[in-house]
Amino acid sequence: FLVLKISNVNWHSKLNKNAHHTADYSSTEVILRRGQPFSITLNFQTAVQCGDNFTFIASTGPSPAEALQTKSVFNISEEDASGWRATQEPSESGCMNITIFSPANAVIGRYKLKLQVLSGNKVSSTLLGQFVLLFNPWCPDDDVYMANEKERREYVLNDSGIIFQGLEKHIQEEAWNYGQFEEDILDISLAILDRSLNHREDPADDVSKRNSPVYVSRVISAMVNSNDEKGVVEGKWKGKFSSGTNPLQWNGSVTILRKWYRGRYKPVRYGQCWVFAGVMCTVLRSLGIPTRVITNFNSAHDSNVNLSIDKYVDTSGKTLRLTEDSVWNFHVWNESWFIRRDLGSFYDGWQVLDATPQERSKGIYRCGPASTRAIKEGDVNLDYDSSFVFAAVNADYVTWIHYSKKKKKKVYSDTRKIGKFISTKAVGTNSRMDVTVNYKYPEAGSLKERKVYKKALKLLHARSTGKRTKITRPRRRSLAARRQPAQIPSISGKLILNASPVIGQDILLRLALRNLTSNFKTVKVKLRASAIFYTRRPKAEILQLSRSIKLRSEEVKGTSFKIPYSQYKNSLMDDRKILVTALCETKEEAPLLVEKDIVLQDPFLTIKVLGPAVVHKAVGVEVTFTNPLSEVVTDCVLRAEGSGLLKEQLRIKVARMAPRESSTVQFEIIPYKSGTRQLQVDFVCTHFSDIKGFVMLDVAPSQ
Numbered sequence: 001f002l003v004l005k006i007s008n009v010n011w012h013s014k015l016n017k018n019a020h021h022t023a024d025y026s027s028t029e030v031i032l033r034r035g036q037p038f039s040i041t042l043n044f045q046t047a048v049q050c051g052d053n054f055t056f057i058a059s060t061g062p063s064p065a066e067a068l069q070t071k072s073v074f075n076i077s078e079e080d081a082s083g084w085r086a087t088q089e090p091s092e093s094g095c096m097n098i099t100i101f102s103p104a105n106a107v108i109g110r111y112k113l114k115l116q117v118l119s120g121n122k123v124s125s126t127l128l129g130q131f132v133l134l135f136n137p138w139c140p141d142d143d144v145y146m147a148n149e150k151e152r153r154e155y156v157l158n159d160s161g162i163i164f165q166g167l168e169k170h171i172q173e174e175a176w177n178y179g180q181f182e183e184d185i186l187d188i189s190l191a192i193l194d195r196s197l198n199h200r201e202d203p204a205d206d207v208s209k210r211n212s213p214v215y216v217s218r219v220i221s222a223m224v225n226s227n228d229e230k231g232v233v234e235g236k237w238k239g240k241f242s243s244g245t246n247p248l249q250w251n252g253s254v255t256i257l258r259k260w261y262r263g264r265y266k267p268v269r270y271g272q273c274w275v276f277a278g279v280m281c282t283v284l285r286s287l288g289i290p291t292r293v294i295t296n297f298n299s300a301h302d303s304n305v306n307l308s309i310d311k312y313v314d315t316s317g318k319t320l321r322l323t324e325d326s327v328w329n330f331h332v333w334n335e336s337w338f339i340r341r342d343l344g345s346f347y348d349g350w351q352v353l354d355a356t357p358q359e360r361s362k363g364i365y366r367c368g369p370a371s372t373r374a375i376k377e378g379d380v381n382l383d384y385d386s387s388f389v390f391a392a393v394n395a396d397y398v399t400w401i402h403y404s405k406k407k408k409k410k411v412y413s414d415t416r417k418i419g420k421f422i423s424t425k426a427v428g429t430n431s432r433m434d435v436t437v438n439y440k441y442p443e444a445g446s447l448k449e450r451k452v453y454k455k456a457l458k459l460l461h462a463r464s465t466g467k468r469t470k471i472t473r474p475r476r477r478s479l480a481a482r483r484q485p486a487q488i489p490s491i492s493g494k495l496i497l498n499a500s501p502v503i504g505q506d507i508l509l510r511l512a513l514r515n516l517t518s519n520f521k522t523v524k525v526k527l528r529a530s531a532i533f534y535t536r537r538p539k540a541e542i543l544q545l546s547r548s549i550k551l552r553s554e555e556v557k558g559t560s561f562k563i564p565y566s567q568y569k570n571s572l573m574d575d576r577k578i579l580v581t582a583l584c585e586t587k588e589e590a591p592l593l594v595e596k597d598i599v600l601q602d603p604f605l606t607i608k609v610l611g612p613a614v615v616h617k618a619v620g621v622e623v624t625f626t627n628p629l630s631e632v633v634t635d636c637v638l639r640a641e642g643s644g645l646l647k648e649q650l651r652i653k654v655a656r657m658a659p660r661e662s663s664t665v666q667f668e669i670i671p672y673k674s675g676t677r678q679l680q681v682d683f684v685c686t687h688f689s690d691i692k693g694f695v696m697l698d699v700a701p702s703q
Helices: 013-017 149-157 185-194 197-201 202-208 213-221 256-260 273-287 372-377 388-395 447-466 476-483
Strands: 006-011 031-033 038-044 055-061 071-075 085-089 095-101 111-121 122-134 160-167 170-179 234-236 268-271 291-301 308-313 326-338 349-353 396-402 409-411 420-424 432-434 493-496 507-515 520-534 538-551 554-562 577-585 591-601 605-610 619-626 633-641 649-657 660-667 673-686 688-699
Touching: 013 326, 055 507, 055 591, 055 633, 055 673, 071 085, 071 095, 085 291, 111 185, 149 273, 149 291, 160 273, 160 291, 160 326, 160 420, 160 591, 160 673, 170 273, 170 688, 185 213, 185 256, 185 273, 197 202, 197 388, 213 326, 234 273, 256 268, 256 273, 291 388, 349 372, 349 554, 372 388, 372 447, 372 619, 388 409, 388 447, 493 577, 493 591, 507 520, 507 538, 507 577, 507 660, 520 554, 538 554, 605 673, 605 688, 619 673, 633 660, 649 660
Parallel strands: 031 122, 234 268, 308 396
Antiparallel strands: 006 038, 038 095, 055 071, 055 111, 085 095, 111 122, 160 170, 291 326, 291 420, 326 349, 396 409, 420 432, 493 507, 507 554, 520 538, 520 577, 577 591, 605 619, 619 660, 633 649, 633 673, 673 688
């Protein structure tokens, strides 16, 4: 008999990577997508005619098994039961060109490919090499198939983006470097799967389920936070960040993921919602699941899932923490695109995933995937966590004045302020795309919207009585009372900013009140300003004032007041938010609560690219920024990063800046990838929060 010796294996890396849309990965490994053929050439030391006695074995995971679909044994021109097959193509003497087909539902991950040759009664076995198999949005039979090429380019191949933050009336865009193709990132994403609780409990079973985007995305949503499994990012929403990095100082996922990986899987400190969502977007895109980042303004955290957020204030308008419920200025989560075999085709499409650790789902801090169709239709009984997301965009907001344990009074306020301007970056541009209509029917009490709300409430009650879960069932009468609008006040009011407030300057405000009746009124006003987190949790009181305003019949009258910089500078949080409230009371009538969230503007930062950007050629960048304060600042740092532009984050020290001084710094970048690239610049100083900016560059290929 003849023993065939292979002199080498040509994996046609460039050819296969281009065909499989994996050329962007900074890796020497063979990276392929499932459900699509790939080519290899076997070069033999002796002449070979036919591969009829050749058997290929593709295997993945620590204990591959055919029963678990983690091992496939297939001969040339014979399809294996799991869908793997190989065909022999026309070849020259001494070599053999083989095309291998993987099924569109193959397990994703790192594979070994072996060749077994039967000669006489002897079997020889050779390891041909390793490859990584990913989800395939280009394959119509894959669960993650996305038909539109522009959308695939955005949601799978774009390695930078915009995360919207701020307030519903002042939406800000923050650049984020996803960097899913940067060196090590795919390895780190696969390592995240291998560090999960599921994998540690039963590695073979865990790997066998990695053919499902529902399963993989749910595991990632648990692993991106550190709460249960020593995951990637540790969250922190109060106190100082001295033992880690302030969440506002991250500009992208690459630094975070590498820090976790290189630090032997020690959770990276610290993250808040946009950090968890940015990191999850990177990991899911790197694995081939189309993913985007979503921002929900006025986002409800309804801890007992009764679809009502109760806010309590005392008689001076100060927010009291009498409930775990809260409304965040904004909350950021992800959506991934795939079909739901577990729910039925109606629920295919965008699925909500949230890695921010807020509530446990089946014992672990994770959320989703929850179908946006299920959320829109009020199907809150469907997997996974659709009730939590439904409440985040639909809960009613009810404000009470708390006089004592026995006495509280409902305040007239906007009960339908939750879930506004749900936003994501548009396809192919940095503009904002509003996706609120994917989550709910038009509001303002439309019949359809209220019908869905009642359906959801009914399902939640059935669940809370049918099974013993933590959902509390409000009594019929108290629920009816809660749904009854508060008595309408006889006055209306609005807080108006005189100008866009800039950090380092006084804030000028006016409270305008209108008498809605023909009767004379004396209005007692209690004004209060507090520094708040983006979760709207008060951090420090800044100002308290009392005024008495006399209003004639149907009169409109304003009162002006000032929040001096000297009063807010030591209280202001890094996200520069202030909540101003005016509690307005008239004798024997319903009270009115007027609220205004203020976000202080960044001083300007300009970025100029000094010449054309070409791969492997140095190009200068000039950054100009200003000290916004009327005091000297020291020990500042200018940081820059961007996938395809800088392999590691660049840091330049800025020793000292005089009051209100402008400064210019120049540095060079050497782009290493062509196409549209995002360069982010961040001016960090202990005296004030980060000043950020970004610029988009079109990098030409090298000549």
